[in-house]
Every structure is written in structure tokens, then in C-alpha cells.
Amino acid sequence: MVKIFKYLKRHEWVLVLFSLAFIVVQVWLDLKLPDYMAEITTKLQTGSSKISELLIPGSYMLLCAVGSMIASIIVGYFAAKVAAGLAMRLRGMVFDKTLSFSMEEINNFSTASLITRSTNDVTQIQTVVALGLQVIIKAPILxxxxxxKIADQNWQWTASTGGAVAALILMLSVIIIFALPKFKKIQQLTDNLNRVTRENLTGLRVVRAYNAEPYQEAKFEQANVELTKTNLFANRLMAMIGPGMTFIMSGLSVAIYWIGAYLINAAAVPDRITLFSNMVVFSSYAMQVVMAFMMVSMIFIMMPRASVSAKRIMEVLNTEARIVDGKETGGKTELTGQVEFRNVSFKYPDAEEPVLRNISFTVRRGETVAFIGATGSGKTSVINLIPRFYDTTEGEVLVDGVSVKNYTQEALHNKIGYVPQRAVLFSGTVTSNVVYGDNGKGADGKPEMSGELVKKAVEIAQGSEFVENMEGKYEGQIAQGGANVSGGQKQRLSIARAIYRQPEIYIFDDSFSALDYKTDRILRSALKKQTGDATTLIVAQRIGTIKDADRIIVLENGEIVGSGTHEELMDHCSTYQEIAYSQLSKEELVHG
Ligand SMILES: Nc1ncnc2c1ncn2[C@@H]1O[C@H](COP(=O)(O)OP(=O)(O)OP(=O)(O)O)[C@@H](O)[C@H]1O
Structure with a gap:
């Protein structure tokens, strides 16, 4: 938890210091009240005092109370400001850190847990800092x-106060022992609830189509009930603190007055008034002592709860992404656009077996190379190594003659136009989706060209027709995840995004499968004209999509089993022949 405080800015530390000053004022004013009370009691007991004489200490009491209230409002204001500032910074840092993670780290934490950590856990810290800042400083001072103030009073009263404090500590210790493990569990169960909710929402259509609502409900119910039960248990325990406190404080008051009654009875008549006034003052201070211990104990209760959250946040912040940047930003000019795999083997983190073995090939500038193979043969895994979504286990991947590990990721990604298997669109407009990101050169430098370039990119991606029919055309709204456009339209916009980027290397991961055959063909031929000397890597399931590629690489169980043109492979690669015959008639294959 303490480590989290290193993220406080200097001006926030200044606010903490100001809070400290105001808390000292507040405590001083609070403890001044019993003194005036004693004065009033003494005056009342003398019998001869007038109402006007009581007004002065009474007004001072009022002033102290108002002053204490103002000080506490100021402290609350500062504490809230510090807590909210810290929470904002932590959320930002967790978000930025997550952006730097490779798929390996994301999978290790799980998306649901990363969401809980940047929302719920940060809120826990914010609450504790806002409350704790007031209590942590105030309690020891008070x-x-x-x-x-009460140290020099008689031992019977002091002993009863000591007894009350001991009872308080005992009660809180028991509660803490039982409640603490539950707090840890609550955060994990919140992760779980998040996961189930997410899964349900993303798969809603399948859930409906398969009438799986009862199954999903049962799954959610289980997560929900588990969280509720744990929450209830912890909160019920915590709820005992209030009544327990009142019981101890009332008990202490009774004890002080009881003892006082005996003491006053036993004292000589002239001393009785002083003793009575001392008793009233003592009981006020004793309450403050109990309150202070109560606050100290609250710190012990809050801290572990927040430290669970702090630990979870620090885990994210301290995780170093496995994929680290190199220094290279350019690459070898004479090898621009070249992609080379040298004896690459790759195993997914935590997997037993490598999914790629001994992959070697070179794609030169301007070449179109396609990858084909059965489902799970490793096509996506091969191309994921180029933008460094994962790093190779053995061997090297080179872009422009330089190992991808030596590039800064920004420079490497600037060379690549990547279109994933499942098109991803972001909430915004058609244009904002096409001009998405930064290519380090492109139209960003020439905003006046941007509109034209977007149109051109959409046109090549065969998306003009549907975009121009959309309300708002290029400024038409795209819902989150592209929910208001069809799968094929999504894919076209996602291809337009890569074209707009004008990269050296295009990577299409099965990006044409959502398109009909005709569009697929027109798109590829328009793309060919546009891309000119850019290198193109295509993963495809359909022979038709890749037939005219300069080279086709056939994968089987993570190994290359054939490489050549369509005709060459039809001649001597049995795996390719199998795929081809299963998709096209002999006639189509011969006559194209
Ligand atoms: N994130 C992952 N973690 C562990 N194993 C994975 C992961 N992704 C893929 N695999 C495994 O790696 C193998 C190759 O998967 P890959 O996605 O590269 O195949 P593919 O040829 O692209 O398949 P498809 O044509 O179905 O997209 C599969 O056996 C799969 O189970």
C-alpha cells in the first residue's frame, strides 16, 4: 500500500501537509470543548452565577464546534482532491501499461481482471486514501x-478507560481476523463476476440462438451468489463495529459516573463540586481516547483491504512486457519491404509443444506471398511474429534486413498494414476508423489530403458503395465494435485502414473470407494496382484468393510442406492438391 504513495505528486504532498495542519487545529478545538464545559459546570454549581456569565464560555464552545467543523470540511476537501488525483493517475498508468503488454501478459492477467484492477481496485484505493488521510493523521494526534489531558486524574477512571480501550481492541481484532481473508476473496470474486458478464455480453447472440439463457443465468447466479455471500459476511462483521462501539462507550460513561458517584460521596463537601466537574471533563476526554483508538483500529481494518487492491495494481504496473523495444528505426534501405524467416520455431507461452517448427522463407519487395493450410496449421501464428505480437522461440524474423527484435515497436508497426482475421472497428465515424492510428508519415502531415485519401482507400477496399449509402457518408457513425455494419463491410473498412496507412508490408490474416468471391477478386486486383511495390502477405482458406500470388507457402502441423506458384504446387505438393481439389473442380483449376 505504501508503495502506491510514491505516485503522489509534489502538490498533492503539499495538500497532505495542509491537511495535517488543519487536523491539528481540529483536534485542538475538539479537546478545548471539555475545558469550557468544566467551566460552565463549575459556574452552575456555585449557585450565584448568572446566565450572562455562562454565555461567554458557551459562545466559545460554539466557536470551537464551528471551527472544528470548518477544519474538518477543509481536510475532507483536500483528502478528496488527493485521492481523486491519485486514482486518476493510477487508472491512467494501468491503462498505459496494459497497452504496452503483449498477448502473453494480457492472457496471464486475463482481460476481466485487468478491467477490475483499473476500475474497482483503483476505487478501493481512492476511498481508503480519502478517508484514511483524515483518520491516519488525526487518530494518533487525538x-x-x-x-x-486525563493523565493526572484519579486511577479508577483511568483504569476504566484502559479497560474500555482493551475491550475495543479485542472486539476489533476478532472482527479483523475473520473479515480480512474475505476482503481478498471479494476482489477475486469481482474478477470472476466481470468475466462471466463479459462472456455473456460478447456471446449474446449465440446465447439467444441456442436458448442458453438458463445456462448463462446459472453461471452468473453462481458468481453473483458467491460474491454476495462473501460481501455479506464481511459487511455483517463490519456492521458489528458500530453497536459494539456504542456499547463500549456507553459502558465507559456509566463506569466513570458510577465510580464518580462513590468518589463524590466519599469526598468532603467543598471538594464535591470540583470532583463533579472533573468527572464531566474526564468522561468527555475518555470518549475522545476511545474514539482515537477506534480510528487507529479502523486504519488497521482499511489498510489490509486497500493493500489487497494496491498489490493487484502494483502487479500490473510492475509487470514488464516480455516484448521490449530495440533501437532501430530505419532498416536496410536496399532491403526495404523484405520479410525473412530464418529457422523460426515458436511455442505459445505455457504451451507444451511448438506450433511452428523450422520455418524459413524470404519475401522480397513487391512480392505477394500467400499462406495456406488446414485449420490450426499455424498460418496466423506465422504472421503474428512479424509485428511482434509474440516473439519467436528460436530463429529470427527479419524485416528490411533487420531482426524485428531490434526495431522500436513504433518503427516496426509503421512499416506494416495489418488486417486481422476478425475485423475490429472502434466507435467513431467511418473516417476516424480509416485514418486510425499514426503511420509516422502518411496523411497526418497533410490533413487537407486526408479526405481524398480516405475515399481512395475505401474505394480500393470496395467499400464506397455502402459508405456512400450510409447516413452521413464518410462521417457516418460506427457503433462500438462496428455493431451497425455487416461482417463484410467491417472487413472492407478494416482493409481500407491498412491501405490508408500506405505501408511497406501488407499483412492480411484471412481478411478476405468475409467477402463474396467477386468482391474478393475485384478488391485484390485494385489492391495490386495500388500497392505497387509493397510486399503483401496473405493468409487464406480459399484457393481462389491466392491462386495468382507470386508464391504460395503450404503449412501443415506448423511446418512448411510446400512452396511455389499455384501451378508448381499443383504438380508436386499433395497437401496443396488436396486443398485445391476439395474447393475447385479440375476444370476450374486448369482454366483458372
Ligand atoms: N494464444 C494461443 N495459445 C496457445 N495456443 C494457441 C494460441 N493460438 C493458437 N494456438 C494453437 O496454435 C496452433 C496454430 O494456430 P493458428 O491460429 O496459427 O492456426 P491457423 O492455421 O491460423 O488456423 P485457422 O485457419 O483456423 O485460423 C493451433 O493448434 C492452436 O491451438
Whole structure:
């Protein structure tokens, strides 16, 4: 938890110091009240005092109370400001850190847990800092100050206060022992609830289509009930603190007055008034002592709860992404656009077996190379190594003659136009989706060209017709995840995004499968004209999509089993022949 405080800015530390000053004022004013009370009691007991004489200490009491209230409002304001500032920074840092993670780290934490960590856990810290800042500083000051004030009173009263404090500590210890493990569990169960909710929402259509609502409900119910039960248990325990506190404080008051009654009875008549006034003052201070210990204990209760959250946040912040940047930003000019795999083997983190073995090939500038193979043969895994979504286990991937590990990721990604298997669109407009990101050169430098370039990119991606029919055309709204456009339209916009980027290397991961055959063909031929000397890597399931590629690489169980043109492979690669015959008639294959 303490480590989290290193993220406080200097001006926030200044606010903490100001809070400290105001808390000292507040405690001083609070502890001044019993003194005036004693004065009033003494005056009342003398019998001859007038109402006007009581007004002065009474007004001072009022002033102290108002002053204490103002000080506490100011402290609350500062504490809230510090807590909200810290929470904002932590959320930002967790978000930025997550952006730097490779798929390996994301999978290790799980998306649901990363969401809980950047929302719920940060809120826990914010609450604790806002409350704790007031209590942590106030409690010790109040405790010491109040104890000093009552230190020279008689031992019976002091002993009863000591007894009350001991009872309080005992009660809180028991509660803490049982409640603490539950707090840890609550955060994990919140992760779980998040996961189930997410899964349900993303798969809603399948859930409906398969009438799986009862199954999903049962799954959610289980997660929900588990979280509720744990929450209830912890909160019920915590709820015992209030009544327990009142019981101890009332008990202490009774004890002080009881003892006082005996003491007053036993004292000589002239001393009785002083003793009575001392008793009233003592009981006020004793309450403050108990309150202070109560606050100290609250710190012990809040801290572990927040430290669970702090630990979870620090885990994210301290995780170093496995994929680290190199220094290279350019690459070898004479090898621009070249992609080379040298004896690459790759195993997914935590997997037993490598999914790629001994992959070697070179794609030169301007070449179109396609990858084909059965489902799970490793096509996506091969191309994921180029933008460094994962790093190779053995061997090297080179872009422009330089190992991808030596590039800064920004420079590497600037060379690549990547279109994933499942098109991803972001909430915004058609244009904002096409001009998405930064290519380090492109139209960003020429905003006046941007509109034209977007149109051109959409046109090549065969998306003009549907975009121009959309309300708002290029400024038409795209819902989150592209929910308001069809799968094929999504894919076209996602291809337009890569074209707009004008990269050296295009990577299409099965990006044409959502398109009909005709569009697929027109798109590829328009793309060919546009891309000119750009290198193109295509993963495809359909022979038709890749037939005219300069080279086709056939994968089987993570190994290359054939490489050549369509005709060459039809001649001598049995795996390719199998795929081809299963998709096209002999006639189509011969006559194209
Ligand atoms: N994130 C992952 N973690 C562990 N194993 C994975 C992961 N992704 C894929 N695999 C495994 O790697 C193998 C190759 O998967 P890959 O996605 O590269 O195949 P593919 O040829 O692209 O398949 P498809 O044509 O179905 O997209 C599969 O056996 C799969 O189970």
C-alpha cells in the first residue's frame, strides 16, 4: 500500500501537509470543548452565577464546534482532491501499461481482471486514501493529546478507560481476523463476476440462438451468489463495529459516573463540586481516547483491504512486457519491404509443444506471398511474429534486413498494414476508423489530403458503395465494435485502414473470407494496382484468393510442406492438391 504513495505528486504532498495542519487545529478545538464545559459546570454549581456569565464560555464552545467543523470540511476537501488525483493517475498508468503488454501478459492477467484492477481496485484505493488521510493523521494526534489531558486524574477512571480501550481492541481484532481473508476473496470474486458478464455480453447472440439463457443465468447466479455471500459476511462483521462501539462507550460513561458517584460521596463537601466537574471533563476526554483508538483500529481494518487492491495494481504496473523495444528505426534501405524467416520455431507461452517448427522463407519487395493450410496449421501464428505480437522461440524474423527484435515497436508497426482475421472497428465515424492510428508519415502531415485519401482507400477496399449509402457518408457513425455494419463491410473498412496507412508490408490474416468471391477478386486486383511495390502477405482458406500470388507457402502441423506458384504446387505438393481439389473442380483449376 505504501508503495502506491510514491505516485503522489509534489502538490498533492503539499495538500497532505495542509491537511495535517488543519487536523491539528481540529483536534485542538475538539479537546478545548471539555475545558469550557468544566467551566460552565463549575459556574452552575456555585449557585450565584448568572446566565450572562455562562454565555461567554458557551459562545466559545460554539466557536470551537464551528471551527472544528470548518477544519474538518477543509481536510475532507483536500483528502478528496488527493485521492481523486491519485486514482486518476493510477487508472491512467494501468491503462498505459496494459497497452504496452503483449498477448502473453494480457492472457496471464486475463482481460476481466485487468478491467477490475483499473476500475474497482483503483476505487478501493481512492476511498481508503480519502478517508484514511483524515483518520491516519488525526487518530494518533487525538489519542496522545487526550491521554495527556486525563493523565493526572484519579486511577479508577483511568483504569476504566484502559479497560474500555482493551475491550475495543479485542472486539476489533476478532472482527479483523475473520473479515480480512474475505476482503481478498471479494476482489477475486469481482474478477470472476466481470468475466462471466463479459462472456455473456460478447456471446449474446449465440446465447439467444441456442436458448442458453438458463445456462448463462446459472453461471452468473453462481458468481453473483458467491460474491454476495462473501460481501455479506464481511459487511455483517463490519456492521458489528458500530453497536459494539456504542456499547463500549456507553459502558465507559456509566463506569466513570458510577465510580464518580462513590468518589463524590466519599469526598468532603467543598471538594464535591470540583470532583463533579472533573468527572464531566474526564468522561468527555475518555470518549475522545476511545474514539482515537477506534480510528487507529479502523486504519488497521482499511489498510489490509486497500493493500489487497494496491498489490493487484502494483502487479500490473510492475509487470514488464516480455516484448521490449530495440533501437532501430530505419532498416536496410536496399532491403526495404523484405520479410525473412530464418529457422523460426515458436511455442505459445505455457504451451507444451511448438506450433511452428523450422520455418524459413524470404519475401522480397513487391512480392505477394500467400499462406495456406488446414485449420490450426499455424498460418496466423506465422504472421503474428512479424509485428511482434509474440516473439519467436528460436530463429529470427527479419524485416528490411533487420531482426524485428531490434526495431522500436513504433518503427516496426509503421512499416506494416495489418488486417486481422476478425475485423475490429472502434466507435467513431467511418473516417476516424480509416485514418486510425499514426503511420509516422502518411496523411497526418497533410490533413487537407486526408479526405481524398480516405475515399481512395475505401474505394480500393470496395467499400464506397455502402459508405456512400450510409447516413452521413464518410462521417457516418460506427457503433462500438462496428455493431451497425455487416461482417463484410467491417472487413472492407478494416482493409481500407491498412491501405490508408500506405505501408511497406501488407499483412492480411484471412481478411478476405468475409467477402463474396467477386468482391474478393475485384478488391485484390485494385489492391495490386495500388500497392505497387509493397510486399503483401496473405493468409487464406480459399484457393481462389491466392491462386495468382507470386508464391504460395503450404503449412501443415506448423511446418512448411510446400512452396511455389499455384501451378508448381499443383504438380508436386499433395497437401496443396488436396486443398485445391476439395474447393475447385479440375476444370476450374486448369482454366483458372
Ligand atoms: N494464444 C494461443 N495459445 C496457445 N495456443 C494457441 C494460441 N493460438 C493458437 N494456438 C494453437 O496454435 C496452433 C496454430 O494456430 P493458428 O491460429 O496459427 O492456426 P491457423 O492455421 O491460423 O488456423 P485457422 O485457419 O483456423 O485460423 C493451433 O493448434 C492452436 O491451438
Amino acid at each position: 489519542a496522545v493529546w487526550a491521554i495527556v
